[in-house]
Amino acid sequence: MVLDIFLGILQIVLFPGIVFCIGLTFLLEWIDRKYYADLQNRMGPLYVGWRGILQPFADFIKLMAKEDITPKAADRKMFTATPLFSVVVPLLALLFIPIANITGVLSFQGDLIFILFLTTIVAILIILAGYSSMNRYSSIGAARAGLQLMGYEIPLTLAALTPAMIARSLTITEIVQYQAVAGMSILLFPSMIAFGVFIITLLPELEKIPMDIPEAETELVAGWQTEFSGKKYAFFRLSNNLELLLGAGLAVTLFLGGPYGIEKLPGLTALDLVIQGNIVLSTVWYTVWFLIKTAIVVLVITNLRALFSRYRIDQMVRGAWRYLTPLMIGVTAITMLLSAVAPGLYPVV
Amino acid sequence: MSKLVDWARRSSPWLLHFNSGSCNGCDIEILAALMPRFDLERFGALLKGSPRHADVLVCTGPVTRQQAPRLRRIYEQMPEPKFVMVVGTCGSTGGVFRGCYNNAEGIDNVIPVDVYVPGCPARPEAIALGAVKLLEKLKNAQKQARGEK
Numbered sequence: 001m002v003l004d005i006f007l008g009i010l011q012i013v014l015f016p017g018i019v020f021c022i023g024l025t026f027l028l029e030w031i032d033r034k035y036y037a038d039l040q041n042r043m044g045p046l047y048v049g050w051r052g053i054l055q056p057f058a059d060f061i062k063l064m065a066k067e068d069i070t071p072k073a074a075d076r077k078m079f080t081a082t083p084l085f086s087v088v089v090p091l092l093a094l095l096f097i098p099i100a101n102i103t104g105v106l107s108f109q110g111d112l113i114f115i116l117f118l119t120t121i122v123a124i125l126i127i128l129a130g131y132s133s134m135n136r137y138s139s140i141g142a143a144r145a146g147l148q149l150m151g152y153e154i155p156l157t158l159a160a161l162t163p164a165m166i167a168r169s170l171t172i173t174e175i176v177q178y179q180a181v182a183g184m185s186i187l188l189f190p191s192m193i194a195f196g197v198f199i200i201t202l203l204p205e206l207e208k209i210p211m212d213i214p215e216a217e218t219e220l221v222a223g224w225q226t227e228f229s230g231k232k233y234a235f236f237r238l239s240n241n242l243e244l245l246l247g248a249g250l251a252v253t254l255f256l257g258g259p260y261g262i263e264k265l266p267g268l269t270a271l272d273l274v275i276q277g278n279i280v281l282s283t284v285w286y287t288v289w290f291l292i293k294t295a296i297v298v299l300v301i302t303n304l305r306a307l308f309s310r311y312r313i314d315q316m317v318r319g320a321w322r323y324l325t326p327l328m329i330g331v332t333a334i335t336m337l338l339s340a341v342a343p344g345l346y347p348v349v
Numbered sequence: 350m351s352k353l354v355d356w357a358r359r360s361s362p363w364l365l366h367f368n369s370g371s372c373n374g375c376d377i378e379i380l381a382a383l384m385p386r387f388d389l390e391r392f393g394a395l396l397k398g399s400p401r402h403a404d405v406l407v408c409t410g411p412v413t414r415q416q417a418p419r420l421r422r423i424y425e426q427m428p429e430p431k432f433v434m435v436v437g438t439c440g441s442t443g444g445v446f447r448g449c450y451n452n453a454e455g456i457d458n459v460i461p462v463d464v465y466v467p468g469c470p471a472r473p474e475a476i477a478l479g480a481v482k483l484l485e486k487l488k489n490a491q492k493q494a495r496g497e498k
Contacts (some may be wrong), residue, residue, distance in 0.1 A: 032373035033390075037388070037390060040385060041385040041389060042384075042385045042388040043388050043390070043391050044388075044390055044391070045390060045391065045393055046391040046392075047360075047391060047392060047393075048361075048393055049359040052391075052393070054360075055360070055361065055393055058356065058357040058358075058359075058360035058361045058393060059355075059357075059361045059393070061354060061356075062354075062357040062358050062361045062404070065354040065357065065358070066404075066428050066429070066430070067428035067429040067430075068403065068428070069426075069428050132490060217398040218398075220398075221398045221399045222397070222398045222399035222401075222402060223401070224401065226398075226399045226401065227399075227401060228401060228402075228426040229401035229402065230428055230494055233401070296416070
């Protein structure tokens, strides 16, 4: 009993939990920056650790040690609370993502809905952070963040629910297990469209370049982050990286088969049995496959970041409402229709 | 712990670019120093939009009378520890505008400066060298503060 509690705490704090996730976000930011620099024919971070691998860590430490300014006009409580909450909320959501095992650290019936709710909470925290700093640029950035949320929220949710409808379950563990039997849901018919929409709607969620309208540097200084310095800014950067990990992890979990690797291919059943028999081996195996798949999703996002230039806010919202939302409603309808008309298409597990 | 913080400060100097009445020549060269061939991101430098996020204020221009209070305000908005790097002859001494009635003849008459990069305009290599010099200076200052040689 005591051992169980101890192991549970260890899981939440250390391995697939907080410390591991934060380390992983630093790794992903490094991959993102290096690849982005490579696409622009630059070197990227080079001298801090092996090929600059410690650069995000150094940035974080430096920001933590810098002076922390609270403007006189700012709403002090909100200004202090939002950075903390914006780190805690994605960390909580990450505990539901299966990283080192086929279930997350936490899991319950219908936790997919809960995670989607938490991603919305992060966006609302951003709006609060922008308004609480009482800066003109921050206010405009926050207003734009709110407008963006109106645009991408519905397609994002519908895209995340498509694999859930195919698997006939709202529980992340069951969706992952369904994909182990029926194959990655990105290979199933309407789900691949949903994957594309999911990646596109992740960009405004993460405020990456074609959709980084709320923090548009050329217009708004730094958008809603303008007044945050030192520790608070470090927390916001960490929060953004955690969201990147959460978004990529969610894409992996819902569309790319979760932590399962090649062992679920036909003809490799022996390998599967060996992996499932040994708990240490399975932990390492699943973590490595999760890392590979997450890195692939992050590279796709980085590619989009390097390819496109920023949209205007009206273009983004109009695009989301005119194209993405009707498309996703159509995909949802087709999925429901197909699972009703052709039950053989999505096998019941 | 303080060693770790010192290392982090040396490793990620984030820049804020401010034009205090320059002819834009030096500003273009600063952008060139951030672009592929010279790429200051090797040293961890990122160009930031907000003074609250930056560590190094990269200034150009002789500071016109109208820009002086704004330059001071931007400098005061930056969180400690902060450094100032001046790019170009105008920023260092006033350059061709020395003796004019409408400028402060150099950034250092308005705010404290750590590194000067002369040149009209300063070459991107010189700017990169200036950044490295700034980091070296910082390293020496940190060593002195810890009482090492």
